[in-house]
Amino acid sequence: MTDASAVTPLPIGLDDGYAYTKVALPDGRLVVTPSRARIGRAGVTWVHQDRPRIFEYETEGTVYSVGAVEGAPTHFEGYPASGLNRVIIQHALQEAGLAGRTLHAVSGLPVSAFYHPTGEQRQAAIERKRHSLQRPVTPLTDTLPAGIAFHEVVPEALAAWYDDVIIESDGKARLDEARLAVPVAIVDIGGRTTDYVVVKNQGVLHNSSGSLQCGMLDVKQRVADGIQARFDLETLSESLVARAVERGSVRLQGTDHDVSALVDTAKREVVERIHAETRRQLGLGVELDRVLFVGGGTVALREHITDWFPHQAIAEHPAFANARGMLKYLRYVCEASDAA
Numbered sequence: 095m096t097d098a099s100a101v102t103p104l105p106i107g108l109d110d111g112y113a114y115t116k117v118a119l120p121d122g123r124l125v126v127t128p129s130r131a132r133i134g135r136a137g138v139t140w141v142h143q144d145r146p147r148i149f150e151y152e153t154e155g156t157v158y159s160v161g162a163v164e165g166a167p168t169h170f171e172g173y174p175a176s177g178l179n180r181v182i183i184q185h186a187l188q189e190a191g192l193a194g195r196t197l198h199a200v201s202g203l204p205v206s207a208f209y210h211p212t213g214e215q216r217q218a219a220i221e222r223k224r225h226s227l228q229r230p231v232t233p234l235t236d237t238l239p240a241g242i243a244f245h246e247v248v249p250e251a252l253a254a255w256y257d258d259v260i261i262e263s264d265g266k267a268r269l270d271e272a273r274l275a276v277p278v279a280i281v282d283i284g285g286r287t288t289d290y291v292v293v294k295n296q297g298v299l300h301n302s303s304g305s306l307q308c309g310m311l312d313v314k315q316r317v318a319d320g321i322q323a324r325f326d327l328e329t330l331s332e333s334l335v336a337r338a339v340e341r342g343s344v345r346l347q348g349t350d351h352d353v354s355a356l357v358d359t360a361k362r363e364v365v366e367r368i369h370a371e372t373r374r375q376l377g378l379g380v381e382l383d384r385v386l387f388v389g390g391g392t393v394a395l396r397e398h399i400t401d402w403f404p405h406q407a408i409a410e411h412p413a414f415a416n417a418r419g420m421l422k423y424l425r426y427v428c429e430a431s432d433a434a
């Protein structure tokens with residue numbers, strides 16, 4: 095690393111979701127780490143010191159373990175401004191090779207955490223999140239922390255809209271005038287929340303925007319409950335459940351069991367709730383030009399959401415649409431207005 099790279103702030107998009115933390119970098123790299131950590135030291139001595147799988151960080155006097163741990167649930171109200179969130183983000187930045195770097199970041203809050211139903215911004219919550227990330231986090235290894243010197247917060251699904259309307263090519267950015275001119279809806283199916291944003295004349299229509307507390311973590315919870323009941327188990331690791339949802343089978347005591355019917359039912363139940371909310375928010379979308387689906391849930395539930403609207407589309411690498419849009423917003427909206 096040169097001295098210049100340590101002092102020149104690097105812009106990043108930082109989509110710190112309840113399930114995964116996604117980082118978009120200006121060189122085009124997209125990095126994802128599970129939002130998984132817990133309070134306390136790892137209590138593990140690594141035989142191969144050079145390849146630890148659990149990493150320890152300290153923030154505001156509390157030590158956390160991040161990485162291959164049984165994570166504490168992130169789905170509690172204060173998560174976006176918590177120490178748990180801060181160490182998970184620091185870990186994601188370390189994984190992205192940003193140790194010792196000074197960063198400028200844009201992150202997000204779910205639409206309903208960002209706006210009051212009337213459309214006013216929830217200033218206190220936004221400021222809490224903005225300041226939280228600027229507090230120091232120290233890695234308890236001999237690596238330097240990545241520091242966030244500037245941090246702005248946008249509504250999560252709106253970031254995907256910026257991603258859609260700002261087109262980058264040959265290192266330059268331009269606005270796609272045709273996309274900018276028409277009303278669109280963004281549906282972001284995430285881990286804990288499904289976010290809706292309708293943008294018309296470059297403004298958010300608040301009576302068709304908001305968040306439903308439902309996403310892929312609900313699928314995982316239902317599958318976990320089903321496996322526990324069927325095999326009479328008291329506890330299940332989160333990674334085992336994640337694998338069961340991905341593969342439709344679960345390996346217990348050396349034997350594979352087919353749980354695909356259970357996974358399918360869990361997905362259908364969650365899809366039904368999201369579908370009902372989508373109709374409530376958007377109706378048939380007759381006045382919209384396009385309905386754009388983003389978020390990791392869009393990938394996981396792809397075959398269940400194929401025919402909701404005749405004018406629907408799925409973003410490219412949908413799980414990263416928000417992170418890409420946050421980076422574009424930082425580079426072409428925030429920094430452009432700073433320079434003006």
Ligand SMILES: Nc1ncnc2c1ncn2[C@@H]1O[C@H](COP(=O)(O)OP(=O)(O)OP(=O)(O)O)[C@@H](O)[C@H]1O
Pocket residue numbers: 110111112113114115129283284285286287288309310311389390391392393394413
């Ligand atoms: N490439 C993929 N293939 C299959 N499933 C995926 C993929 N990426 C993500 N998922 C699933 O989608 C879920 C949601 O991922 P996403 O990254 O959108 O959540 P999040 O942004 O952390 O959640 P929230 O937006 O609620 O904070 C994950 O829990 C995972 O199960």
Ligand SMILES: [Mg+2]
Pocket residue numbers: 109111112250282283284285389416
């Ligand atoms: Mg998300």
